[in-house]
Amino acid sequence: MRARRHLLVAAAVGLAGLATGQAYAAYQPKPVPVTRQQAFADAAKTEHVPLKLLLAVSYLESRWDANQGRPSVGAGYGPMHLTDGTLVPAREHFSGGTEDPRGDTSRPRRRPRARGVRPGHVAQTLQQAAKLTGASADDLRTDATANIRAGAALLAHYQRRLRRPLSSNPSAWYQATARYGGTSWFADQVVNVLRTGESRTTDDGQRVTLAATPGLKAVRTAANAAQTECPPDLGCEWIPAPYQQLDPKDQTKYGNHDEARRPLSQRIRYIVIHDTEGDYASSVKLAQDPTYLAWNYTVRSSDGHVAQHVKNKDIGWHAGNWYINSKSIGVEHEGFLAQGGTWYTEAMYRGSAELVRYLTREYGIPVDRAHILGHDNVPGGVPSDVAGMHQDPGPYWDWAHYFDLLGRPLHATGGANAGLVTIRPDYATNTVPYTGCDAKNPSAACPEHGGGDVLLHTAPSADAPLVKDVGAHPPNGDATMSVYDFSARASTGQTYAVAGRQGDWTAIWYLGRKAWFHDPASAPAAVGARGLVATPKPGAKSVPIYGRAYPEASAYPANIPVQDLTPMQYTFAAGQSYPVADVARGEYAYSKTFDVSTHVVVKGRSKYYEIQFGHRVYYVKAADVVLRRVS
The missing domain is CATH 1.10.530.10 (Lysozyme)
Structure with a gap:
């Protein structure tokens, strides 16, 4: 989530935030x-x-x-x-944010406000x-x-x-x-x-x-509720989100998700990993509020328990980009990006991983960081959306461990001098000096903790400025060290094209420029990879990139408004390369009213490539680029 630095409610003790409260402010290492x-x-x-x-x-x-x-x-x-x-923390998912969680620019922007959020038990x-x-x-x-x-x-x-x-x-x-x-x-x-x-x-x-004790057998008493779509024995609970018309005179006013017919209507291609920025009990209550918004699943921290709210055939309003929403399943995890402490439980990682393993098999979703996205990896649909996009689950989410649990460890697929690299620092020792964990003192250093992100500089030196992101920080693009600011960071599992190497530093192509990260042989921050990259077609000085892969104008029926294909504010210039993660035809899910009979999926002929362009994924038209394989 973006910086939502509200106070946490505390019964009996006055805490200004779990990350800095008196419960451990006096902590001193003991012999x-x-x-x-x-x-x-x-x-x-x-x-x-x-x-x-x-x-x-x-x-x-x-x-x-x-x-x-x-x-x-x-x-x-x-x-x-x-x-x-x-x-007992009491906040809500979108408090203080500017992102429209539905992310469909053809409809009025949605600013959800929770009604009477109270802490759970x-x-x-x-x-x-x-x-x-x-x-x-x-x-x-x-x-x-x-x-x-x-x-x-x-x-x-x-x-x-x-x-x-x-x-x-x-x-x-x-x-x-x-x-x-x-x-x-x-x-x-x-x-x-x-x-x-x-x-x-x-x-x-x-x-x-x-030491291992082979031969033990679990009792396997956990049973899924009949309505849920979960792996056997996970014990999923059904806490449904309401599909409800809010104004009897206006069918465009409804909540809190869209009914659909996926995967018949369109493929489910992504899993989006969120954190709730609130406790489990109050978060699932929000999903039951017809005036709020809903996602597909919530995972509890203490024991990894999973609740499902929206059927996977339907579209949750969770990612802030309608194209991603219409092709994804949203999984919320009880937690806080920074203020709820900086660790997630093993039980939650395992419950989530068991669920996601099932979903990827069920819907044919590739198990990689281009398809299992953090909310922070979801692009803004249009340039004006970029600055307001959310930042969860944060740099303390252990992507390497998560992919181990998914059965797809993040390892090298190329040699030491490969043309692609996958970010893979050692989580435990990779301590980045973030700020912003203390709501009362945002400039104070966060407690030291391992993490999965590496900082990106304009030159191969720790003293060089961080790279700029004109979308996240208009107009000059200056990045900060805030734990909420991803504009100059690459995350574990993400793959980038190598733009240069110098001593202990590696450069990648990132947001239209070279970005350097510290990558010494004694403590590497990345491993070699191989795959396809896209470069502008010969003769083109630059090509546009997009936050959504919508159809060409001629594909729309007469009764459905054509959606603008607005290029983002970044430059993909000649000589630069970006990894290609997927290919798709343009699609737009039109669902402007409560009446599902009016919902239509517009499918075009235009072909797009999904690329890792910065911290977030973006799209380029296949007609604008050429592909080459690097190893």
Whole structure:
């Protein structure tokens, strides 16, 4: 989302924002008396919980990270993700933004305003665990060892409440694990982690290992609601969004999505990844508001639970570009770009990845970063839209890990000197000095955290200015270091054409110019790739690029207004190259009234190529460019 720096509501404590609130403002690194691995072993022994089970539950919640005492997007703390129910965020998806989420310039621009947004409920497992162990709530927020012991005590408490023995067999704890995570799907994922094992170095340098236990079988009790379109055993819930006429005298006034006949009417080609900028409960209530807007799915942070709101045959209003909306499925994730803490739970990543794996198979969507887009990768449809486009899920979304879970790891497909590169920094060590996480002090540095974006400079030097984006920052284009400003950043998984190399620096073609990023051999920020690139046809000084691939004028029936093909404000000049990610014929989904019988998909003959032109994808006409293969 764009910078929506509103205060978060806090019951019992006055927080100005989860990223800087008093819940961890006083956090000071404490001496670690034991290793993280030993902390798990000690807690398991003290609370009579199987060590492997405790490790698996923690991995699914936090990947064993301490996160410097900062809360997750679900107000959870520490390796065991103990949730503080006194921190209840209340905001809404499009608050403070200028983007029209529907993104159809043939209709009046839509500025949704939520009615009576109230915070949802967050369980107070942190306070409950504090009572069980006698530790203070502050210690459980900031001391990883105390947090692990308290999480183990909470698991044992749930097992006792179920009148089950404190068995040494992890399989005997299934119901208690489901209670800890909130769903049986969570418990199934714990079994999956136990089966495969895991090993990693945490954010504070602790090496933790969980040995695999082959042969374990999940109970698989999670059942999807009948109306949902989900993979088996994900346990999706149906919370429908209303398709409703708002003014009985005016059929052009309706909400909060469009009924359609996809994929018969047009192919579904994209998945758009969002964050909610609010808590789960209030976000799903917004999707039920006929005067607001709706998307297809919402994923909860604490346990990866999925709710579906809009059938995939229909078109949600979520991406801010009607062409993308009409060809995409929107998936919201409970969270905040910056102010809700800077980590997302493993449970949410896994729930989302299981859903997206299913959707890509169901609709034939390519599993790459040109088709699984962040909301921040969606282009403005026309030049005036660019500055108002949203920025979620943000630089802290771990695209590399997400694609690992999708079963498509982001790896090199070309050599060290390939003509294309795929951005792939090491997330844990790639710390960019962003600002803007503190609503009260936007110029203050954000807490240090790994991320998936690299900065782009005008020359091969860290002292050189950032590249300019005249669309995002008219009229001069000057970029900033704000966590919300993507105008001079390339993101993990995105592929670009190489424009030059010099020492430890690599240049790519980006928004019509060379853009340099630090790419030393000792800590590479990209890997080689191969594929097709587009260049202007011989003799052309430059070619136009577009934010949508609409049909030629002659394709429109007489009763449907022709949509303008407005070139964007950028220059694609001779000598530049941009990777081609897809090919499409021009399409426009006309749906101006509530009466679905008037809805028509106009299909043209004009052919377009989708290209990675900047941080966002754009389109060029095939007739304007030539293609060549690079490796």
